[in-house]
Amino acid sequence: MAYTTDRLSLPASLRGAVYGLACAFWTEEPSLKPYPPISQPEFFEHAHAALYREMDSPKLATLQACLLVLHEQPGISGTTESPRIWALACQATACAQSLGLHQDPTEWKxxxxxxxxxxxxxxxxYINDVWTSLCHGNTPHIQEGxxxxxxxxxxxxxxxxxITGLPGYYQACSKIVDHASLMLPDGLNIRSSMAGIRTNGYFHIGCFALKSIIVRQLxxxxxxxxxxxSDSNLSKHFDLALSVGEEFVQFAAKLFSMDMKTFWTRRIKRY
Structure with missing residues (x-):
């Protein structure tokens, strides 16, 4: 909302990260076609420089920048999980703790x-810390308790x-019910519409991954x-596994090249 109403009020680091992630659409924007495109690494170089200065007095927007710079796409010769990403994830954790986000704000004024x-x-x-630690084989910095x-x-x-007011808004997003299906708000339900892929594609990929893990365990x-x-777990849930696999194939078949230019987390390789 702040970006929409007064983008210049946001710190340079956050704006740089937003512009860096959006530069993939440069050639799709008519007003920018007369100008030479700016590369994502160039945007992120400025974002990192601004972030370095802002970390002396971090704000909530500073943490948002810390989390976004993690998703700069690696170069052709780069690796998805380089040591630099682990260091940047640690930076985000430190920023969150410095802001006191590990303390419940419910009773605060x-x-x-x-x-x-x-x-x-x-x-x-927290999720970023745990996920990155798994990818790098390290112990999470945020411990239980x-x-x-x-x-x-x-x-x-x-x-x-x-998403307020959308059908299914009050459905739980984290409960696994009815043959290991995920209950999602209708706005994120693939069956209801494919129009949301460009903004939620990475979320759908995560849901498919979770479903696959559940089915494999079943x-x-x-x-x-x-x-x-015929009474084994493998036989009982075989049809469910085929259904989950078919749903993913249908999802992948409806992706367009433009969909692959939208925001996908760094851990989802972009072809």
């Missing part, structure tokens, strides 16, 4: 929107977003004996 934003940013930083920030609610997630142990046993 802050505007409601800020409380919700602090909670969202903390859980993003080191924070008391409460879990997110749908109201926290919807704050300052454009079908274990996958032994030669279980294939011939």
């Amino acid at each position: 802050l505007p409601l929107w800020e409380k919700r934003l602090r909670k969202r940013l903390w859980w993003i930083a 080191a924070f008391d920030t409460t879990e997110l609610t749908m109201e926290d997630l919807a704050s300052d977003e454009h 079908m274990s142990p996958a032994t030669p004996e279980s294939k011939s046993n």
